[in-house]
Structure formats: C-alpha cells, structure tokens
Amino acid sequence: MGMTIAEKIIALAAGVEEVKAGDIHTVTLDRMMSNDGTTHLTVDMYHTKLKNPRIADPKKMVFIVDHNVPSDSPKTAAAQKKMRDFARENEIDFWEGKGVCHQIMMEHYVCPGELIFGADSHTCTYGALGAFGTGVGCTDLLYGMVTGTSWVLVPETIKFNLTGKLPRGVYPRDLMLTIIGQIGASGASYQVMEFCGDGAGTLSVDDRMVLCNLAVEAGAKTAIFEADQTALDWLAARGRKPKAVFKSDEDAVYVKEYTFDLGKIQPVVARPDFVDDVVLAKEVVGTRIDEAFLGSCNNGRIDDLRVGASILKGRKVSDHVRFLVVPASQEVYLAALEEGLIRVFMDSGAIVMNPNCSVCWGSCQGVIGENEVLISTGTRNFKGRAGHPSSKVYLGSAATVAASAVKGEICTEDLL
Amino acid sequence: MSVGKIFKFHNDLDTDQIIPSQYLLLPSIEEMKAHAFESLDPEFPQKVKPGDFVVGGENFGCGSSREQAPGVLKALGVQAVVAKSFARIFYRNAINIGLPVIVCKELPDQVETGDEMELSMADGTAKAKGNTYPCTKLPPYMQQILNQGGLIPSLNEEVI
Amino acid sequence: MEQFTGKVWVLGDDIDTDIIIPTEYLALKTIEDMKKYGFSPLRPELASMIREGDMIVAGKNFGCGSSREQAPEVIKALGVRCVIAKSFARIFFRNSINNGLLLIEQPDLRDHVEEGEEISVAVNSHITYKGRQYPIASLPENLVEILNAGGLVKAMRARNGLDRRKENGTDGH
C-alpha cells in the first residue's frame, strides 16, 4: 500500500519497510533541539532522575538560547547558565542570541527526510524542507537524548491541495491563518498537514516555513512539503545534502483532503484569544493598538522585513504605538542591514531588537500592560500571552502589522 | 481510584493558561505551580487538593510544548485530566510524566466545577452525578508508560 | 530640643542606592511594595527585622549612586527614625531632607557602636552611647525649614496655599 511523505520518513527512521497510521514505532532520531524554555528542567532531570546519565550522540543535539535574550532576571540567567554549562561539558552544539531556534535549525541543520524532535511546539516548521519535525516535552527530549530513539504514533495525513498563486498584497501568513480559521484549532489534531499542488510549488522555502510553522495551531503533529527543486536548491546553497527525498505515493491514504485556491485568499486577522478566530482584516480595521510586533519564527524572515520596510519607508510609527521589529536570526538581520531595511525601521521610530522570541512568547520583551492591544506576526494570541491577562493580541501579516503601526489602529496595507 | 473534586475549564484551553510564559524559566516545577491557571482562576493552586480532577472540553492543552503544563498539574496533586479531546503534545507530555489524561466525550458537558467524580482507569469509566460515562482506553504502549510512572522510570529499568 | 532613643543597625562604607533598593524593584507601584526589598543585595533579611524607631549607623558615603528617591523613601517606610553616617552622598542627602528623613553626620560613632545596642540622639546637639557623648553639627537653616515643613511636598503645598486653606477650614474642595 502507498505511503505519504510523513509515513516514509517514519518508516526509514524505524528501519521498517512500511508503516501505517495508528502504528506505534520505535524510531532513531536524526536530531534533537532544545531551547531555554525547558532545557533547565531537562538538565535537572538528567542529573537527578537517571541511574546512568548518558548521551547517545551529542552530535545530534542542538541547544539554542532564544526565548529570553538578553536575559531579563537572575532566575532566567540561572536557567540559561545551567543549559550553557551542560552544553559545554557535553560538547553539544550551542547557540545563544543568534536567532529563534527554528530559524537557526533551518539555516544550519534540517535536511529533507530527517526525523527531528524539538522541545518546542513549532518544531513542525521543518516540514518546509521535507523533514518530519515535531514538538515534544522535556521528558521526551531527555529520553531521546539518552537513548537516541523514541516512540512515535504514526499520524494520519490530511492533504492540502494548493492551487493558483497568492494575489499581490496577500501573504503566506494570510493563507495559513485562513486555513486554520477554516479547519479550527484542533482541525488537524494528531495529524500531518501535507501541502501539495501547483500552488505549493509557487511558494519559496521561507513561505513554506510560514505554513508549516503554524500547523501546530491547528493541532497538527507536523506539516510537510515535498522537497522539490526549490527546496533542494535552497539546501544546496547552504552546502547541505538531503537524507532522503520522498514523494507521497499515488495510492497513499489521506484521512481528508482540502483544496485552497491561493488566488482567492484575502488579508485576514486572528482575533483574541484564539488562533482559529479568523476574520477578514477589514472587519477589525480601526481597532486602536498600543504595540505592534514584526518578528518570530513565523514571520521574522527577510521577506517579512522587506514587506514591513516597504510600508514604513518615509513614514513614522504612530506616537502611541511601540513597534518592535525583531529579525528571526542574525543572518536575517545582516541581510536586512545590507539591504538598508534596518535603516528604514530605525528612521520610522521602530524598536529594533536583537534576534530572539521577543513578545511572541510574552515573557521578557515588549510585554504589554493592562487592557493593552498588540497586533503581532507572532504565532499565538492566547489570553495573556503577551503580558497582562486583560491584554489582547491580534495576529496578522507583516503588511497588516506594519500598516497598523503607522496608523495607530488596525489597518491594512491598501488602506494606509 | 478515589473520589475527587472537579475543576472545569473551557474548550481549546491552551498551555499559556495552565502556566504562563513568564514563569517557565523559574528554577523548578515546585516554584511554578503557584502560578497554575493564574489568568483564569488565581486561587486554583490553593483550592485544588491532591486527588482532584481537571476537566476540559475539546483540544485541552493546545499551544506550546511546555512540559511545565502537565508538570504543574501533577505537582499540585491533580489525579487526572479528563477532556473531550487533547492537543497531542500535552497528551504525550502528560503520559511521559505519569499524569493520567482521559478522553471522555460525554462527562465534560454534564459536570461543573465543584462536582465530585470518580475515575476507574481499569474499567475505563468515570462516575459523576450518579451517571457512569465511558472513557477511551489508552493504547497498551502508552498505558504501559503510565503504569511505570512515566518515561524516565522505564529508562532506568532498561538493562545497560 | 528633640530627643529619642532606639536600637541601631550597623552598616559599612559606600552603601549605594542599588543596595538600598535595587533597580529591579523601582517600577513597583508603591514604596510599600518596594520596602521589603530594602538592602536586599547586602542583607536580604534586614528589611523584615527593622522596627519602627530603629536607627541605621553607617560608614562614609552613605547613599552614593543613583538619584533614585525611592532609597530614602524605602528607609523611611521601614520605620527608620534616622540615619547616622560618617558622610552622605549628595543626592541622597537632598532627597532625604525633601522627604523629611533625618540624616546625621557623625565621624566616630560607627567605629564604636555594636549592632543591636541602644543609642540616644539629641538633635542638633549630640548622640549618647554607653555614657559617651558624640557631638553632632546643626543643619543649615534652609534645610531645617524644609524638614520643619515636613518635607518639600508640604512646603510646596503651603506655597501654593493648599494647606493654609485647609487650616482655615475652607478646603478648596
């Protein structure tokens, strides 16, 4: 019987010919990523809970400090120090302040066909390169670190057939929010979202990252694109080779199929406090904002900064708005610097921070206060996510966020 | 298993509500647990007693992979989380740390915070307000992890 | 002449404003919220042990560092009757007077007194400890005026005619 890309990756990692949805397999992990959100707990468990602490293969481990950078309190510093010391003692690849973990992983590690665990829910991003990345907790990560293996329940796959091309002024983020709005916050629970069709082919790897990254907001275990020439060229440019390049078989089994015509997508916004509460952006135009955020593993790449800068050029951020621009990595920052985008943001009055998770995770930077409103390109808009429990977060595209920052209220690019 | 009191929460209850981001880098779960459900019910950590239940709707525990979420519930003595459905990372994390997570389609709509319930994992049933509700049984692989008290004990039982 | 007796807490030289109240807590809403962190980098337990009427005796350059007025306000809120030091940093000195916190310069007491013991202060005259008198200087007149008014806020209220109106029973409200 035919298999999907995800099933083929699991089969390869499990060392078996065939897997089907619902099976539980023991797999050998190609790589594991852990960030400062939980690594201090993993390290504690490593030292206190194990009879025989050991690491199967330190070369498969990547530790990334990205959530609270620079550190905002002694307790944060203690947690990060624990992680840093552990990485140094065990010769684990260690990144600090260089960017959001998923962006670093994509820039430096992920290869098509790999099975990767990350102690962060947005690990599903790696599907943009045809890899199977999924988020796990720190106990899972510890188990994987010690044994090099883990167990996987083979997920069902949903096919998302993308047709056509996104219109001008509409972005992959609008597409993905539209999809989540349609299928709901648990619309792909435990399942794989496989993106295919001629529309998928029109998307760059960066665009694909936007889609895959948000898959967890529909409950998905992961999301995946076929590693086509676009992906392979991207990989080759970074001097990496695929582990395996898979296509889904003609007779592969899909639990469900959706078709989205990219040409019909419009700018949308997810309203507080749920990612699937998606409405056309024009319905919330005029909502006064206090802060705007352009960044995150979802929308902090060079394309997004270009869109933002094109809107900010020659304009000023509204007096009552704090506009945070946070590139997803130092590589992205340097590209933006080279293109003069940083200059545009600084001239406009934006706050340009070092690459990190920033207000997307709402713990230490750009934290918003009582009853404040944020429009964000981040991943989530849960109640209190960006600060005070009474505050509100709207999610929109880089264009909508930048236009709103200028206007001082929610505004789309065309209305500015 | 014994009888416990119910604390009921809404559909799509996300991990930021269970434990907000700003507490995740505290040194230990013990320090974090005082902030569980802070936005929704700041008194929860004081009110909940060992053996009580958290009941949710659909997609309980959606959002981040923070294992601190099931971690604080376990640390507060929650006997089990019962919901119509769970987000997968939360579900997996809960089992990995030995916190029972029970899928029960009917019960959540029939109970309120403060009601009492009784859970029988062996029978796969939950009892509340005089009714008995069927629960979905765990796949044997996961049941085995849970029976061992989570993933780490299994690691320590392995022959090296 | 004003006189009082109380227990002393003894500190060293160069007690800076970051020690008196660390920056981390400066944006807390009220001085009451801040005061439990008073002196925390140096002696975390101190704030909870100070009782109303106690005094602080310190070495030279007390209150050096930032201009944060939270520093004298926290000391006052902890119930400290006065601070006696070999010398004070300038901004801290002004801020204390402006808030009605009494500061006394005395070069020798610090090196003789033991923490927990009692001293008696006769303002603008001397301090008595174990029978020995330690002379203290008088404050300049303009500072005495502010202190007597109860701090700068009250002095300004009087200037703006607010408190006088109140005394006459015709409060502006």
Add this chain to the structure above:
Amino acid sequence: MGQTVIEKILSRNTGSLVKPGDIVTVSVDRVMIDDIMMPFIVDKFHEMGFEKVWDPDKVVMIYDHLVPSSQQDDVRHYKVGDRFAKENGLEHVYRSDGICHQLMTEEGYVKPGDVVFGTDSHTTTYGCVGAFSTGIGYTEMAAILGTGTVWIKVPETIKIAIDGRLPDHVMSKDVILRIIGDLGADGATYKALEFCGTTVEQMSISSRMTMANMAIEAGAKCAVFTPDEKTAEYCGTVLGEWERSLSGDGDAVYDKVITYDARGFEPVMACPSQVDKIQPVRLLEGTAIDQVFIGSCTNGRLEDLQAAARVLKGKKVAPFVKLIVTPASRKVYEEACACGAVKTLVEAGAILTHPGCGLCCGRAGGILWDNEKVVATNNRNFLGRMGTSKVEIYLASPEVAAACAVAGKIVLP
C-alpha cells in the same frame, strides 16, 4: 577675585557674584525626566498643588530605562508620562530613541553655561559641553516643574589638569576610572570637578561625556569642561564672549588642584564591587569571563562602538561568552550602521539591542547569575546591579571590553 567655571555659570544665572558655600536659588534652563521616575514625579507635582509646568519648552521627557518593556507594569510609566505631556503641552518627548543623557546633549537641549537638572544621577554628563548639571530626586523635580527654580549650595571646585598625549589603547574611560580611584568614591562629594589641560582639549565631546558622566562616582555634584570650537559644533551654536570665558581664572580658589601626565595612564578596570577599586588590566589578565556589555550613557556612543569594532573585525566572540552591545541612541545606532561598525559587531557574534539603558540599569538586557563575571563599559559595578549579589562586574573601556570578549577572559587590547 577669580572664579572657577562653575562659579561663573552660577553667578551669571543668579545675577550675583557667588562663592562656594553660598546657598542660592537658580533659574532652571532645562530639566530632564526619565521613565522610571515618571509616576512619582506626576504624583508629587499634583500633591504639591501645581496645575501646569512652568515652561513646557524647558522640559524634556525620555523613556529609556524601561524600553522595551520587560514587565507588565512598565507600560504604566509610559502612559502616565504621555498623559502628563498632553496635559502640559510638552513636546520634547522621546519614547524609544535612546538614553536620556545622550539625547539631552545630542538633540541640543543643553548649551554651554546652562543650568540643568535631571532625575538621574548621571545628569553630571552635560558638563561635557560646559553646562552646570546635576541629578535630583523626583520630589525636587516636581517642585522645579511647578516653579522653575531650585536652591543649591555653590560647590567648591576640584581642578583636574591633564596634559600630554594618552598612550595607545587608553580611552577617556581609563582616565576617569583612574581619577575616581585616586579621589575615592566620596572624594568629590558636594564638589565640582573642572577638567582642563591639553589632553582633554584634544578629546572629542563623546570622550569628555564619558568623564563628566562618571564624576558622580566620586560623589561630585557636577563636572565641567571649558567649551571650545568642538563644543560649538556639537551643540550647533556659536560661542559668545561669555561662553568663551568659561575657564577657570588664574586666581580662582580651588579646593584642590590635581595634575596628571597623560603618558602615565594605562588601561584599567574598576573591580567588583566598587567603582573606586581600580586595578591596571595587566594585573587582572587571565580572569575568565562570561559576558561583555558595551553600552550605556558612559560608553555607548559611536566612537565606543567603532573602537570595539576595530578590535572585533574579522574575529569571533569566544565560545560560550555573550557580547551584548546597546547603542546609546537611535542616531548612534544609525551612524554605526552607516560606518560598518554594526556589521562588524554582529558578524563577530554580538547581540545588538535597541538603544536604551539596557543592562546598565539592571532590569533586563543581560542579567547574570551567581559567580558569573561580566566586563562592562557602563558606570557602576555595585553589588547586585546586574543580577545577584554574587555577580562580579568589572568596568572597563570599550576597547578593553571588546578584547575580553574575543579572548573570553580579561586581556589587554
């Protein structure tokens, strides 16, 4: 009888010949209010019974300690400030443009001979352009906002004359650290520092700013440099006869005169946890460090970033060591982008943040944990200033700091 620079400024301001010890009431030329004090100032202002500020044009409001916000309550400070600005028609409001002292001078709010007060102890900085400036508390600021005046005691002046050419790798930071070490942390309490000599004449305004900024660390009320053509250009002004006369008279009476030969300076550090605990870098070499911070109103300017970039060009920050760079202002950031310094720093691995107080004020920006060591270019290394009381802070020049970042330990450039 002759006068010192500060005596001349205060005499002109009060219209009477002043001498040290006099208590005089001055007319305030400009005030600076920062975000962290904002709610307190506004409360006191209203409590005192004032309704309007005396002169909106003379008030500058700057948000810098809490930018970007790191706690939910931080935004309250902005809101209170914004409302106060609106009620009083204040137009000089900076919400995310850099550190207060940098903006006050860079944006031209301080001119030679001015009398300026700020709610921050490093307000002494403006002496770099020949102004009298000093830090005050929020209660006093509230009173100034209402009246435009304040009393001060005319300080005695300590004259510090430095002549000759500084050795390579010695920056003005090394000079002021050494002076503070010699004076002691209270060696200039209540006094004015007057810097003169060929060495300071050759210095840029930025370098002078570093020295004036740190005068408070010796307890000084203020510090002052004689305005010259560099000052005039920096301030965008023309020096009149009076401004040109702002140097100490030959027969002025000084509390003390200290002279230095510039050739005797060397790179130094202030060791934990006192600013006056000065040691030559050569004696500290080899001490392993965890973090380096380049920034603050002391040393976050273009020349500082450029000095660091020269050291870091083509090199990488040592593994497991963090280099945090926080430019002093938006303008500095942009100029550092334009000249390539930013590119060099980021390529070397620096964590470059938005302009603001950052780590120096200890609320965010790279807080540390027990037993960590940090080399920092800011002005204070007090116990607990950058994290727990077991964090060890070494203050140094940007050039020394950058060299330490590359080596992962204390080294000479």
